[in-house]
Amino acid sequence: MAAQTLYDKLWQSHVVVQRDDGSALIYIDRHLIHEVTSPQAFEGLRLAGRSLWRRDANLAVPDHNVPTERVERSGGVAGIADPISRLQVQTLDDNCRDYDIVEFEINDRRQGIVHVVGPEQGATLPGMTVVCGDSHTSTHGALGALAHGIGTSEVEHVLATQCLIQQKMKNMLVRIDGSLQKGVTAKDVVLAVIGKIGTAGGSGYAMEFGGEVVRNMSMEGRMTMCNMSIEAGARMGMVAVDDITLDYVRGRTYAPTGDMWEQAVAAWRELHSDDDAHFDRVVELRGEDIKPQVTWGTSPEMVLPIDGHLPDPAKIENHTQREGVLRALEYMGLQAGMPITAIRPDRVFIGSCTNSRIEDLRSAAAVVRGKRVASSVKQALVVPGSGEVKQQAEAEGLDRIFIDAGMEWREPGCSMCLAMNADKLGAGEHCASTSNRNFEGRQGFGGRTHLVSPAMAAAAAIAGHFVDVREW
Amino acid sequence: MKSFIAERGVVAPMDRANVDTDLIIPKQFLKSIRRSGFGPHLFDELRYLDEGYPGQDCSKRPQNMEFALNLPRYQGASILLARENFGCGSSREHAPWALEDQGFRCIIAPSFADIFYNNCFKNGILPIVLGADVVDSLFRELYAAEGYKLKVDLEAQQVTTPSGDVYGFEVDEFRRHCLLKGLDDIGLTLEDAAMIRAYEQTARERSPWLFDVIK
Numbered sequence: 001m002a003a004q005t006l007y008d009k010l011w012q013s014h015v016v017v018q019r020d021d022g023s024a025l026i027y028i029d030r031h032l033i034h035e036v037t038s039p040q041a042f043e044g045l046r047l048a049g050r051s052l053w054r055r056d057a058n059l060a061v062p063d064h065n066v067p068t069e070r071v072e073r074s075g076g077v078a079g080i081a082d083p084i085s086r087l088q089v090q091t092l093d094d095n096c097r098d099y100d101i102v103e104f105e106i107n108d109r110r111q112g113i114v115h116v117v118g119p120e121q122g123a124t125l126p127g128m129t130v131v132c133g134d135s136h137t138s139t140h141g142a143l144g145a146l147a148h149g150i151g152t153s154e155v156e157h158v159l160a161t162q163c164l165i166q167q168k169m170k171n172m173l174v175r176i177d178g179s180l181q182k183g184v185t186a187k188d189v190v191l192a193v194i195g196k197i198g199t200a201g202g203s204g205y206a207m208e209f210g211g212e213v214v215r216n217m218s219m220e221g222r223m224t225m226c227n228m229s230i231e232a233g234a235r236m237g238m239v240a241v242d243d244i245t246l247d248y249v250r251g252r253t254y255a256p257t258g259d260m261w262e263q264a265v266a267a268w269r270e271l272h273s274d275d276d277a278h279f280d281r282v283v284e285l286r287g288e289d290i291k292p293q294v295t296w297g298t299s300p301e302m303v304l305p306i307d308g309h310l311p312d313p314a315k316i317e318n319h320t321q322r323e324g325v326l327r328a329l330e331y332m333g334l335q336a337g338m339p340i341t342a343i344r345p346d347r348v349f350i351g352s353c354t355n356s357r358i359e360d361l362r363s364a365a366a367v368v369r370g371k372r373v374a375s376s377v378k379q380a381l382v383v384p385g386s387g388e389v390k391q392q393a394e395a396e397g398l399d400r401i402f403i404d405a406g407m408e409w410r411e412p413g414c415s416m417c418l419a420m421n422a423d424k425l426g427a428g429e430h431c432a433s434t435s436n437r438n439f440e441g442r443q444g445f446g447g448r449t450h451l452v453s454p455a456m457a458a459a460a461a462i463a464g465h466f467v468d469v470r471e472w
Numbered sequence: 473m474k475s476f477i478a479e480r481g482v483v484a485p486m487d488r489a490n491v492d493t494d495l496i497i498p499k500q501f502l503k504s505i506r507r508s509g510f511g512p513h514l515f516d517e518l519r520y521l522d523e524g525y526p527g528q529d530c531s532k533r534p535q536n537m538e539f540a541l542n543l544p545r546y547q548g549a550s551i552l553l554a555r556e557n558f559g560c561g562s563s564r565e566h567a568p569w570a571l572e573d574q575g576f577r578c579i580i581a582p583s584f585a586d587i588f589y590n591n592c593f594k595n596g597i598l599p600i601v602l603g604a605d606v607v608d609s610l611f612r613e614l615y616a617a618e619g620y621k622l623k624v625d626l627e628a629q630q631v632t633t634p635s636g637d638v639y640g641f642e643v644d645e646f647r648r649h650c651l652l653k654g655l656d657d658i659g660l661t662l663e664d665a666a667m668i669r670a671y672e673q674t675a676r677e678r679s680p681w682l683f684d685v686i687k
Contacts, residue, residue: 016664016667016668016671017664017667019646021644021645021646021649022644022645022646023644023645023646025661025664025667025668027668027671027672027675029675029682036502036503036564037502037563037564037565039505040505040506040507040565043505043507048656048658050658050662053668054672055687056683056684056685056686056687057686058686059686064502065503082503084503084504084526084527085503087503087505088503088504088505091505102686102687123686125681125682127679128682133563133565134562134563135561135562135563135587137563148587149562149563149587150563150587151563151564151565151568151587151590151591151594152507152565153565153591153594153595154590154594156658157657157658157661160658160661160662161658161661161662161665161668162668162672163661163664163668165646165657165660165661167644167646169586199490199557199560200490200556200557200560200583200585203557203583203584203585203586204586230561230587233557233560233585233586234586235586235587254685254686255681256680256681260680260681263680263681264679264681267678267679299490299492301490320488320489320555320556321489323487323488324488324489324490327488418494418499419499420499420500420502420503427523437492437494437561437562439492439494439495439561440494440495440517441494441495441498441517442494442499445498445517445523446523
């Protein structure tokens with residue numbers, strides 16, 4: 001058999017029907033559901049009089065709309081102040097009850113951001129096809145899974161058929177060899193990748209991350225990287241299975257045990273690209289070259305190392321690019337040529353499906369321990385990715401470190417990553433955010449987002465402006 | 473789903489690269505549990521000067537008259553001309569729902585984000601990829617002539633300009649077929665139900681840990 005990439009193997013093992021027109025019917029092992037992109041899919045199912053194909057393939061959790069303030073949260077669904085958000089979360093509960101789908105409800109200890117919860121519970125496993133009506137489903141590829149976001153029509157398709165009609169993507173390898181400098185994290189690596197290839201660089205590709213840096217990276221770090229493959233244009237990111245993967249998966253609630261574990265491991269050991277597999281595109285970076293990254297504009301590709309200076313539109317020849325930079329500078333209220341370190345965040349957000357896992361919180365806590373948030377920073381939110389992450393962080397005393405520094409310790413949810421709940425930026429406010437998108441208005445109408453790692457966000461909260469965490 | 477065979481309509485410009493789905497339909501409108509009514513909030517943050525919220529009457533809101541889509545010459549447009557990487561960002565199908573609700577049946581750009589591109593076909597919208605230089609020249613023609621219309625023919629896979637220039641475009645055969653016929657692809661897939669069951673049977677034997685775990 002010809003040498004295969006990891007993506008080729010995952011694809012091939014899930015083909016139900018290969019059609020002559022180039023499309024294929026692909027089987028979906030795990031379907032994750034949240035409240036925002038599912039109501040119309042359930043409605044469609046009902047209107048067409050169709051039934052759910054396979055209930056045990058589904059797992060639901062509300063995350064986008066849930067309040068993160070303890071008082072509002074303690075009232076459960078009925079306690080959600082915004083009536084439209086409340087109805088959406090209630091609708092998820094109703095749909096899951098009607099179709100007998102397992103849901104971790106709003107105040108379940110296992111509730112959290114769907115992309116944190118899936119791997120944490122062992123609900124997403126190596127070798128699976130995983131989909132969810134959310135573009136950051138690419139996160140689960142870190143386990144050696146084929147995972148990607150889908151629209152609501154496809155959510156309905158999966159509910160009704162357990163399959164999707166797909167066209168095979170091309171293969172891209174992003175290889176990062178060498179080693180990372182102290183203070184440089186997975187977030188910086190993936191932002192550097194996006195800076196190098198652009199937000200459309202991975203369009204049409206399945207993106208595998210490899211090389212020494214990735215091999216040495218924790219699962220949390222790999223999830224951060226795969227999470228943001230979509231920001232590089234690739235709707236699926238993935239990493240080969242190795243001992244780090246298996247150590248992470250072992251013992252999780254829904255992971256196999258005993259003989260079945262051994263059987264699974266034997267299969268999972270094959271989940272890597274063959275040595276001579278063909279990639280349509282290979283992108284290479286050296287770990288040593290990567291510095292802490294900060295986005296300055298309104299697209300994740302508008303990113304610079306911490307010692308960088310904002311671009312000068314006058315020096316850009318391409319018209320569309322120049323207009324883009326001009327518009328971004330204006331929206332962000334920043335001047336061409338100014339140093340990144342002169343940007344002063346009004347708020348700080350540590351959380352999101354990109355960076356709200358225990359390792360992220362430990363790294364932020366290590367920076368703020370014994371210090372105080374700068375007086376110019378109006379608010380610094382720390383939002384754990386799940387109830388289990390929250391519990392673990394509290395057992396380690398991380399919550400005290402954040403609270404003592406003047407930060408707010410919240411209940412789990414998507415929160416200020418996309419501001420569908422009450423956590424949002426005011427117009428014109430700058431935010432040092434560990435989330436994944438710095439689009440206009442993403443974190444609130446007129447809000448200005450700067451994407452950074454948890455350690456960089458924490459350091460900016462203390463210093464009152466962006467600083468190089470390598471010198472912290 | 474509405475079929476798409478051909479469309480001749482007014483073209484409106486969205487002249488910036490990397491238009492993301494947050495820009496197409498901001499997050500506060502995603503709280504709706506319905507599939508319709510997103511049209512008045514298409515490009516909400518560019519189109520109006522104030523902050524929008526779900527359920528409001530948009531007819532009384534202050535419009536941003538510097539935003540092209542608000543100009544009288546582009547009213548009633550059914551074709552959107554856009555730049556690179558249109559529809560990047562989130563997977564929200566609310567983006568094509570908003571475009572469709574506003575009356576757009578076709579989007580022409582040098583490239584699209586993968587998830588958005590796929591979502592368009594599920595909603596009777598045809599996304600067309602043309603070369604960056606062709607798109608550039610279409611933008612020039614569009615700005616030069618008020619009431620500029622294009623003819624889009626999915627059967628022939630051609631875009632025709634008012635002056636008679638014809639540009640061919642590629643589209644995946646399965647998607648083209650579904651769009652031409654307005655087919656419900658869930659119905660199509662269910663025709664293969666026996667194949668899906670057979671696959672499941674094999675998968676259950678090969679990888680039993682994938683079944684009956686979440687219950």
